[in-house]
Amino acid sequence: MKKFFYSKKIAPYVFICPFVITVLLFWIVPVCNGVLLSFQDVLKNKWVGFDNYSRLLTDKIFRKALWNSFKYMAGTLILLIPFPMLFATMLNSRWIKKTEFFKSVYFIPALTSVVVAGTIFRLMFGESATSLFNQVLGFLGVSPVKWLKGAGTSFFALLLLACWRWTGVNILYFLAGLQSIPGDLYEAASIDGASGWQQFIKISVPLVKPTTVYVLTISIYAGLSMFLESNMLFKGNNSPNNIGLTIVGYLYRQGVEKRALGYACAVGLILLLVVMAVNLIQLKVTGTFEEGRD
Template sequence: MVKRFLYSQKVAPYVFVLPFILVFLLFWVYPLGSSVSMGFQKITIGQEAQWVGLDNYTKMLGDEIFLKAIKNSFVYMVLTIVILIPFPMLFAVLINSKMMWAREFFKSAFFLPALTSVVVAGTIFRLMFGEMETSLTNSFLGLFGLEPVKFLKGQTTGFIALLTLATWRWTGVNMLYFLSGLKNIPEEYYEAASIDGASAAQKFFRITIPMLKPTTIYVVTISIYAGLAMFVESLMLWNGNNSPKNIGLTIVGYLYRQGIEKNEMGYAAAVGIVLLLIAMIINLTQLTLTGMFRKGE
């Protein structure tokens, strides 16, 4: 009877999707529901939770450090998108070109930084952008007669270091996404364009970019999430979660500070819910504007 039930054509599909449903409920819906509930409570380890209503959210909106963290994360997200969309796309087009030699070597070379531990990478870049004259960047500036720069103590220079680290780590990953998208573009399109006398630039802007739209939207979507969720890079670059004047503090770093360092788990849960809403709003907006929700796109 049980075997007949499991092998039923009506029941079988539900049996196959049951593991996913259980995992989804256990590891996504339940934690999310718990976080929403915690966001309305004051929770301190070792003490009984207290219901505080909207106090956590009111406190959050009045906290200048929280607003600073939001600004830092948003600026980081925008700048990484500006850098890590066009350049990986161009590199992918160059490597995919028939005239390119040693393309497998360049693929590996670009992707290798992504395999490096972010802890190791952050430590190396912290030494590279150190304030001593002997640090790599200041040694390079010294060749041009420039004074040493304290990169990690200024807002602009600190972001230069952070963006350099992000570019080094993720250019290869995004390039591979675009390479996979280029493989799906029929070669006949380029042959027809060549017959019509189209230049390389015209092919790129009128064939390559439009045909890479789904890949580009995907890369933008994951870049938005990655930009808002960035934490370990900043933590390692400034050797802790307390950068000068919070110039490297991100929204996740602020969550960590409140929940782990200050033991305010309810407040940290509220910060997490706000981060989730911000990420969803931005992603849903860009997906709507790019037409991904329209029929036939």
């Protein structure tokens, strides 16, 4: 038995067995089961074929939820990639002292429970004149706003919550990537007369590309799978006119609240395909596939 496990041919397969078993049990099997359920009416125990998918094509609420998720994802990509990269560059410069303190402070929001954060932000964006943001508007001479009842203002609240929670995490990702770049490159660029901005564009951005692709990939997934933040901000899964309904929220509504498990599985599979398609497109656009082949 000892020779078996220490064999150079067998050992690699032994090491990857836990990962393979985990993927099979918690990903492949559930996905396959979900595919089968998406062709059924589970409550009636009836095979309905493509009826659940054809229903999705005419479901206006599903389209709105999908659009809300895409809009949220795009907003987080615009805010949570360039700005954390700039902040990480500032922390990585020799002009900033006590960087360990700043890294700890930036990471604290990520340790906060989504339930707690969502509740606090719901109070901050309350309708009353005494809520935080309405007090700010009152100081500026503006009437109170019903933040969570308007599409634009509620979207702003969701993005602000996302930025508060995840900016620090992305800063640490980019900071780790920047610190792997040899300092000699910056010194040589300085000797050649390159400005700080030129060094950032010509050295930092290209060499931190693997980190950028990773952050972009997880941000796409996080944006399209967002649910709990919206659920806590609107105090439930039923926001006014579905302005805060996401695709995962719609899946929860169909599968848990209405117990339409077959239809919910169809929604989940569409979400899986959308996430995979968007990530494959961004990997193609960023040239990651070509680099992998090289």
